[in-house]
Amino acid sequence: MKKNEKIFYGEAPGRVFYEGRDAFLRAALESVEERFALACASFYEYEEGTGLLRLRQCHASGVSFEGEENLKPQPGSAAARALETMQPVRSRTSGGNFLYSPFRFDYSDPAGGSSVVPCLGLVRMERSPRARRFLPSEAAGADAYLRSFLRDYYKAEFFSLHRKYDKNVAAITELTEVFATALRVRDSFRHILSGIQTYFGFDRVRLYLIDEKNRKLKGELSADIRGKIKSIAYEEIPLEPGAHRFADIVLGRSSGAFMERYKDCVLYMPLAVQGVTIGLLIVDNLLSQQRIEPQELAMLRSFGGQIALAVDNSRLFDKVEELSLYDELTKLPLRRYFNQRFQEEFYRAERFKQPLALIWADIDHFKEVNDTYGHQIGDKVLKEAGRVILSNLRKIDFPCRYGGDEIVILLPQATGAEARRLAQRLSQELAEVRIAVPFSKTRELRVTMSIGVSTFPQDASSMDALLEKADDALYWVKSHGRGQIAVYSEVAAAKEKEKAGSPPPASLP
């Protein structure tokens, strides 16, 4: 039993501060059993609503134990009289000699409410039928001894509630911070859910967001009791009355009976910003079936506005970020985003001594396409090029619309040969694409790409040099007939030959 040496006020011996109510109860019963030569001492809490005495802790034969016993004292019995009069009552039955010492105290709800939390019950002290009965003086002594202990029980209860209060205050401060900073961190939804789980510790928290365009409630993330977060993107609920209870809640049509049943262990919290519902946060203790404290529910509800705002802000932030980082036409990242990733990948390649290849592609005769068929057709060409590129890359590859019809692709951990293979595939797939041009004679258009490739560390040792060499290779292709692929090392070799006087090859391997 853990206890520290902090002395409480009072006369009873061994008055120390116990860690937790249970430790305190064990000590109290153990002490009274020893001091008054009891066979057993039991602590019961009385439930006024049901009239039941519920056993919390027992001590007998040197062992403390919790019990599961709910018993109703007979009207007029010794226990019932003790509870009525709040005075100790002795009794002797065939089961043994008993002394009932009742207690009652009230304390204010530390959660800030005006209600009073009552604590009522009795301690049953027991001697075997053959042992001596409780004398009146002994009964008075035992009762006084217990009452002095129970004053500390009151304190233990109070401290326990006070700790909860302290925890709530800390939660308010820290959660406000969590929600306020959600915007600045990656995976802001995760951040919000983690914050809720850290301070409330529900069995589960789930976040659903409304997809207005498709009229759906879509699952986003779920956090379990251990704080483990997973995607629930597979959950999609049509946002129609009667389609699902979550939809009904969001639409404000939920049935009261259903909510009533779950009110103690589930909170469905629609998230609304300026009167518009944007999603649904569900917290539950369904697995443990443990009641969520009303104060916790109230506090989480009071955070509802902040959570909704944080969720909405991060969603907007994601949208803005997407707009500023991605090209709407090709769906490829823009140059600004590329520069950031290029730097990261280059440092990684340098540090781990891994190869890094760079492809620089240019759509052949793109200016003529625009001039001849108009910008709409030019846009279609770019869109198709973007589609072909995105559908052929690995997860770690990073493409970018570098400007106009120029596209750059970063290929981490790829050699020149691997980059060439990918370039060939892209080139071939794009060449096979037929772009409909209804007003032209041929009714369709086909385009090709010129591609230059450079690699680190073979061709260049810096970022700028790597870009420059890929551009050199591209230039070489453009000046040698277009529609081909050139790797810088081969271009360099060809140039050397040119310098030496050999005729330049029409194309590279």
Next chain:
Amino acid sequence: MIIWLLSDYDHRKHLAFKTLLARFSAAYPDTAVEFSVKSRASLWESLFTHLRDPKRNPMPDIIEIPQNWTDLFSRLGLLAELSSKVEPLAQRRYPEFILKELCRNEGSAFSAPWWLESPALFYRPQALKGAVSDPEKELASWEGFRAALDSVGKSSRRSGPRALSVPGSSGSVSVADVLPRVWGRRGGLFSEDFNRATFTHEETAGGIEDWLELAVSGKVELFSADRFENGPRPAEESAFIISSRKLAGSGRSGLRMLPYPGYPSGGGLMLVYNLAVSASSQDPSGSAAFVSWAMEPRNLSFFTESFGVFPCLRSVFEERLRDERESDAYRHIFAAPELKPNMMVYPTAELLLERALWNLSLKIARGDYDREDLTRELIMAQGEADYLLSLY
């Protein structure tokens, strides 16, 4: 090393464990061991409290749990894997019916089966005179038992002793009370494929109703005032006793034992309790060593015999069965033993049923119970269990 032991209505268990620990301390004086006895509800709450805030609510090193909590708490990451650390687990030295529900992942084990009990019917032949002529035959079925209770009840009201006593009762009708009867009717809380809850199925609801009827008719006293004033009644004061333990002094008081009524073809529901090592134990190997030590035949035999239950280790279990005075009845029970499923949502489903039974018990005690109440409570509990199944 800190151990959490499940509390028991029979104080002999706590004392037996205390003695067991004294033996351990004598054998290993350098290892300090403390134990707390927690109620099932309190243990459940403590485990979840730990999950919510592990730093403020540390786990003990070793916990005793009902076997069918293993899947849930191992999935939640609370229990350490023991299959290679506890020799009887590594060698699978347990009866097959226990191993079957030990862990859903073949080859791993997050708790070691320790002891088991099975509810049975005890009767006092003298009290049945004139009411039952062939106990073995007449008390084999639930209907026969029920009729005998009525006959005995009539005479016992005159002569004093109660007709039926259930020493393990917590006061209300509980899951532990109704499940043997549900099993007897071939019901259960979930369908065989575990895809849906079956609380309202005829076999399950019927089994629950059979027991509730005992409470409604006053054969089982709810929230017993008498027990509060006088303590548990001695065995000799009841004609029938339903208990999953071998009763202390049952031989002296002339009690005889029969299988739980309503399993005509033999068999019975077994309740198995295991020892598990916390995944956050500061001394995982020392804790596993304690579990191994507790499983040693001598220690296991002493512990289980002290409060009238069976050991889980196959050799000790079989030896006990051979020595058992009531071995015919036990052979009948162990002919086709059945365990509660060890699946993630099962313990929660039991809690849902427990809550329904609590509400019904209060109604019965107030005298305003109606059959419709049972239907309503079971429909709601089943809905919640189904919902849980969809989530986990």
